[in-house]
Amino acid sequence: MRAVVIRAYGGPEVLRYEEVPDPVPGPGEVRIAVRACGVHFIEGRLRAGGAEGLPPAPGLPAIMGSETAGTVDAVGEGVGDAWLGRRVVTRSPSPGGYASLVTAPVSALHELPDALGHEAAVTLIGTGAITLDFLDQVAPVPEDVLLVLSAAGGIGRLAVPHVRALGSTVIGAAGGTAKTGTVRALGADLAVDYDRPGWSEAVRARFGTDRPVTAVLDGVGGEKAAEAYGLLADGGRLVTIGASSGSWFAPDPQEAAARSVTVVPAIERWVAQDADPRLSRARALEAGAAGRLEAGYQSFALSEAAHAHAEMAARRTTGKVVLVP
Numbered sequence: 001m002r003a004v005v006i007r008a009y010g011g012p013e014v015l016r017y018e019e020v021p022d023p024v025p026g027p028g029e030v031r032i033a034v035r036a037c038g039v040h041f042i043e044g045r046l047r048a049g050g051a052e053g054l055p056p057a058p059g060l061p062a063i064m065g066s067e068t069a070g071t072v073d074a075v076g077e078g079v080g081d082a083w084l085g086r087r088v089v090t091r092s093p094s095p096g097g098y099a100s101l102v103t104a105p106v107s108a109l110h111e112l113p114d115a116l117g118h119e120a121a122v123t124l125i126g127t128g129a130i131t132l133d134f135l136d137q138v139a140p141v142p143e144d145v146l147l148v149l150s151a152a153g154g155i156g157r158l159a160v161p162h163v164r165a166l167g168s169t170v171i172g173a174a175g176g177t178a179k180t181g182t183v184r185a186l187g188a189d190l191a192v193d194y195d196r197p198g199w200s201e202a203v204r205a206r207f208g209t210d211r212p213v214t215a216v217l218d219g220v221g222g223e224k225a226a227e228a229y230g231l232l233a234d235g236g237r238l239v240t241i242g243a244s245s246g247s248w249f250a251p252d253p254q255e256a257a258a259r260s261v262t263v264v265p266a267i268e269r270w271v272a273q274d275a276d277p278r279l280s281r282a283r284a285l286e287a288g289a290a291g292r293l294e295a296g297y298q299s300f301a302l303s304e305a306a307h308a309h310a311e312m313a314a315r316r317t318t319g320k321v322v323l324v325p
Contacts (some may be wrong), residue, residue, distance in 0.1 A: 002325065003099035004305040006062045009049035012309035015098075017302070020063075023096065025076035025103045030083055032090070032104060034111060035118035037097035037302070038067030038126055039321040041154075041244070044309050054099025058095065065323070067126045068104070069118040079106050087112040089121035097218070098305055100325040110281060113289035120295035121222040122287055123154075128284035128293055129277070130270070131158040137266045138215055138239050142167030147203070147213045147228055149220040150244060151188065152179035157296035157319040159217060160186040165292070171203055171213065175315060182318050187297070194220075200227045217241060218249065225249035232261060239264040297322045 014115055025031045042054060043064050050057035058064065069089035075081060089112055092104040097285045134155065140146055140163050148163075150156045151172030164170045164187045172183035175195040183191035186192045190206050203213070212233035218225045221243030229238060229251055238251065238261060256263055287293035296319035300308035304323075311317050 001099055001101040002302065003063050003096075003188055004302060004323075006047060006058070006064070007060055009047065009057060009060075011048065012044075012306040012313070013119075014047065015309060017305065020099075021123045023099075023103045023324065025074055025079070027077040028079060028105055028107070029076040029103045030072045030079055030088075030106050031076075032068055032070040032088060032102050033073045033076040034068050034097060034100055034102055034325050035070040036068070036299075037065045037099075037102075037323045037325075038122035039305075039308060039312065040126075041063070041312060044313055047309065049211045059173040063096045063098050065099070065102070066095050067091050068097035068102050068121045069112065069121040069125075069235060070102075072109075073101075075106075076103075083109075087118075089125050091125050091277070098302065098323060100302070110278075110285055112158075113285065116285065116295075119297050119299055119322045119324065121285065122322055122325070123295040123297045124284040124288045124293065125140060125281045127320050128158055128288060130297065131155045131162070131278040132284055132287065132293070133270055133280055134217070134239065134241050134266045135159060135163065137218055137264050137269060138163075138237065140166055140168045140215065144168040144170065144214045145207065145211055146215045146217060147171045147231060148188075148217045149172065149173050149194070149224060149228055150242075151183045151186075151191070152318040153219065153244070154296075154320045155219060155241065156217075157182070157186065158293060160188050161294050162292070164188065169211070173199065173224070179318060194224050194227075195262060200231050203231055212236075215239065221245045221249045222247040226288040234259045235259070237262045239266050239276070241266045296320065299324050301325075 152174040172188035174195040180191040213231040219242035222245035302325040
């Protein structure tokens, strides 16, 4: 089979497209002929050797990729032949998805609804599931004005149209003309370029003091999150889901308390819930199949995985990055 192999830690160039032996499914496993594989920003950090606060870097040589969709073409011991030929998607506990074939536990499979394509499925099973889990913590209502940072990213591109459909007013902030155009096309009431100085003034100019921001979904951190926090009304919610800037933002606790601002560390709460992830993944897939959650992704050929990683690191991608064999 063809696969993207890492034989040394480093930049995107260490992702090598090679011929490797076909995997054989073990007991309780199936083999999937891969049609799409999801890519995570964190995989770029792991490819480079890892970082503090992240899972350990993979042992070498390594094939990354835990989100895959395709067709079952072989089964291991203890798995019924009825699985053969089924369209499935998985977020497997073991990687290997940057390939044309991958094995996965049958217990980790979800059958693909007819209404979902493979690229949409790998977008929804991980990023879509966690987007809905994070939005549960935002708890948007029609009266809300929600400011989404990194609104053209994997989570943002899912969140903007979903929350807009719930009746809330949505402001999407992203970097650059192309990305703000994407956010506008998603249906945001206002799209702003947070790479431009004073971007928050554009929000104030549009909404004034009559309709202040009532909730912020922050996946960026740093100065951009601090500026977004400055737009937040007293009694609002700051929901932190990441720090793509490399710096987490947290307001002064006393100042936040004085303004009755609720600060929600969404990742910590999500981990502490210890819920069955299959339920979240099934919910996202069902929402996508029903048209309630729109899968936004950008596809690259599997052979161009190094280029995909470079584009993602440079913030030139929008939505979920997907590799297609």
